[in-house]
Amino acid sequence: MNIAFAGFRHGHILGLYDSVLASDEVNLAGCFEENGAVREQMKADKGITFSYDSYDALLKDDSVDVVAIGDYYGIRGKRIIEALKAGKHVIADKPLCTDLDELEEIRVLTEQTGLKVCCMLDLRYMPQVGKVKEMVQSGSLGTIHIASFNGQHCLDYGVRPNWYFEDGKHGGTINDIAIHGIDLLRLITGENLTEVICARTWNAFATQEPGFHDCAQFMVKLGEIAVTADVSYAAPKCSEMLPSYWEFTLWGTKGMVRFCLKDGNLYVFRSEAETIPCGAWEPALLQDFLKELKGEPSLFCTSDVLEMQKQVLLIQKAAK
Structure with a gap:
């Protein structure tokens, strides 16, 4: 299985790049980055070699099975569509x-071709996620009526x-961050x-960029x-x-549960408070993507990932 990378405009993609280098199931086919300054930075910081001089050249490489996309957000839909039309699976930040409209075209292409699209969620x-899911769906917290998250x-x-x-x-900031929540x-x-x-x-903290809506809140x-x-982009450094930071709370008729990214604990409140240690973070994104292939x-399914992206875009579209 050969993976080629297209775009290094956000640092998130470097986690996947490192996973590919460490994997014995996939090979790095090559890399492409359109922006010259970013190319030089990646060469200096990560020792990345850029073997394609255009995205078209990457897509025409018959040895490439999967395209990993880390370009700026606004071009990702176009990149994914072109990759699917070229017969490549996609994993993207x-x-x-x-x-x-781009998302709908992606959905149609995946259904027509059977190609897979994964997102770095x-x-x-x-x-804590597995335990919380079990508690919620088993009914041990009763009926869940309220949930909140801070990202x-x-x-x-x-x-x-x-x-x-x-x-x-x-x-948009909702599409950027709330997608995780x-x-x-x-x-x-x-x-x-x-x-x-x-x-x-709305714009509040990004005073240097008054057109950038750095703050975002919603109720759905x-x-x-x-x-x-x-x-919101409102937190201190x-x-x-x-x-x-990435704190989630769910309230049910029989109790509530809270967890966050800062520690591996689950905090459960019924008649008494209980702290449940849940172990360490063990990401396996690349492995799960390969399982789907x-x-x-x-843990990932193309149709579910696309439906999730649609729902977040609908919230973003409603923002005023």
Whole structure:
């Protein structure tokens, strides 16, 4: 199985790149990056060799089975569509795309060809997720009526890529960040988006870029569950150390549960409080993607990933 990389405009893709290099199941076929400055940075920082001088050249390489996409958000849909038309499977950083029409074309192509599309939704591997899903779906917390999550990030202006603030390249803070939270709640509850009650994005902290809506909040329904979320670029630089960083809370008729990315514990509150250690983070994104390609049971499924992306884009579209 040969994987070629197209785009290194966001650092997330480097985790997948390292996984490919460490894997004995896949081979690195080559890399392409359109932006000269990014190419030089990747050569210097990671020792990456760029063997394709165009995306078209990558797609015409018959040895390539999978294209891994880490370009800027606004071009990802186009890149995925072109890869599918060239007969390649795709694994991409989140979000997959920023446009509902492009997403629909991707869906149609996957159904017509049987090709697979995976998204780097690594919060699925938080150690608490399996236990929370079991508790929720077994009914041990009763009927879940309310859920919330906080996915605030640090804007880190001057370090974050400049393309974030260029017209047509970012696509919205909800689509950028909330994709992780909606994906996780869908996985845990088994529910889908039924209504966007309200959504707002606005500029507050990114004073250097007044056209960039760095703040984002919304309230939606997944099934009959009321979900509130804040995914603003409002956190201080130490955002990953905050107890609220990727914090999820679900309230049921028999109790509530809380967990976050900062530790591996599950905090359960019924008549008494209980702390359940859940172990270490063990991401296996590449392995699960390969399982889907082989037709084996996997944490990822193309149709589910595309449906999740659609639901997040609908929330983004509703934002005012």
